[in-house]
Amino acid sequence: MPVLQWLNPDYVQGLFESGICSTVEEARNYICESYPQQKSFTSHTLLIFLNQNEISYKKPLSKEELEEQVRIATSEIGGVAGRKAMQGYLRSKNIHASQERISNAQKIVGQVYFENRRQDAQRQLNPRPYHATCFGYNLHFDQNEKLVEYGIVFVMAVDGKSAFITRASIMPRKNNITIYDQVFAASVVDFGLWDQTIQDCGREFFLSIFIQDYLKDFRVKPNTERSRPPFRQVTSCKNNRVERVWQEVNARVGFPIKFAFVEMEENNMLSRLDLTHMFATSIVGCSVARVLYQRFIDGWNNRSVPKKLIPAQYILSKGNFILPAGTLPTAAAAAELYRNCDGRLTDESQFGKDLLSASPEKQERRDAMFWEEINTTFGGIENIANYTTNNQYHLLQQAVIKFIEIGLFVASQ
Incomplete structure (x- = not known):
């Protein structure tokens, strides 16, 4: 007798083909959460459904294959990431495995890292209920x-419901126009x-707040009224949804570079x-940070959260409210609107001093020579990032020195 007759076989097949689910258990949990009005069922029942409808799902990686993938991922994002973060990062690369298997693999390929995480398991918790x-x-x-003292500033935006990082940026100095363009508008x-934006009282968010209010x-949908203010400025302790993410960013991106x-x-x-040294740390440091930052975001957005969706x-x-085409101002247009309302904005500027400005x-010429050196001698910026996140700093340090040396050489010509 057919089971789960209300369930669309094409929908279930799509869960496996798209990579949303890789195991029967994951698919069962996802379907139950997506259809709460339907009676719950077991993984065994879903397996019968798959067999009846000739639906295939991906064969799990072997123990050796998973260990190799975890080894590669560890070289890319370092050993700070635990089983959940590692699962998210692997999932972003379309590699699927349970947290238990990933944890076992981490014990083998990175025993020292595993022990360090075990001894430092305390996590920052949200001090207040959030809805x-x-x-x-x-x-x-x-x-x-x-x-910031090395010319590297991180900015990010996080959705309140999902903790999904919608956009993030790295810049030499915090700047209203850059934040608007690369984070808010993007x-x-x-x-x-969004119905409402939440940020602290820093001046760097004024342009984004201005356009959100503009x-x-x-935000108002047909036949509804909207009484919520379009933005809120709060203290850092009340902006915990994004504040807690920095703990992970610092461990996996900021601190190794620092x-x-x-x-x-x-x-x-x-x-x-x-100041010429600081210009070099900003240019090279931002480049390495962008690689590690994006890897962190890929893992964070695809990690499993207990009792919630990915x-x-x-x-x-x-x-979200979809804006009509042409409604959202460009960065230049937004800046002009703000200045016309007696607002003051500073254009983005470099950090430190460029001898060749x-x-x-x-x-x-300097930039071409430097990046050629990075790609041929250092194995590319991604390779430098791999070493840095694993607490091997010599490549990053040598890259900074090389940037300074090439700049002095070109300046003397």
Whole structure:
């Protein structure tokens, strides 16, 4: 007798083909959460359904294959990531395995890392209950200045319901126009307008707040009234939805880069009083940070959360307000609107001092020579990132020194 007759076989097949689910257990949990009005069923019942409808699902990786994939991923994102973060990162690469199998693989390929995580299991918890009705209800912004003294600033936006990182950016100095263009506007282009944005009282978010308020009437759906303010400015402790993410970013992106630069200072290879040195740390450090930052985001957005969906899966039922074409101002248009309302904005500027700032031709030559060196001698910026996240700092340090040396060489020509 056919089972689960209400369930569409094509829908189930799509779960496996799209990579949303890789095991029968995952598919069962996903379907039960997606159809709460239907009676719950067991994994065995779903397996019978798969057999009856000739639906195939991916064969699990062997123990050896999974260990090799975990070994490669560890070289790319470091050993700070636990089984959940590792599962998310592997899932972003279309590699699927249970957390238990991943944990066992991590014990084998990175025993030292595993013990360090076990001894440091305390996690920052949300101090207050938080509620968001859907993806698109709240968008939380924040910036991180752990590396600001080296010309590296992190900014990100996080959806309140799912904790999905919608957009993130790295810049030499926090800047209203850059944050609007690369974080706020980019998030709205990808997903639509959020009902409310939440950020601290920093001036760097003023342009994004201004445009959120400027577009507030587009939040109102037909035959409804909207009384919620379009934005809220709160203290950091009340913006915990995004604040807690920084703990992970610092461990996997910020601190390894900072340790490399601090070690250079201690060995008199770098001086914060020399602005040309700081220009080099900003250029090279931002490049390495972008690689590690994106890897972190890929893993975070695809990780499994207990009793909830994978963050990326919430997008399927998002409640964002889709703006008509041409409604969202460009960065230049937004800046002009803000300035016309007596607002003041500063254009993005470099960090430190570029010896070649007066000669664009020499800047172009230096950059070409440097990146050629990075790709041929250092194995590419991704390779430098791999070493840095695994606490091997020599490649990053040598890259900074090489940038300084090439700049001095071109300046002397």
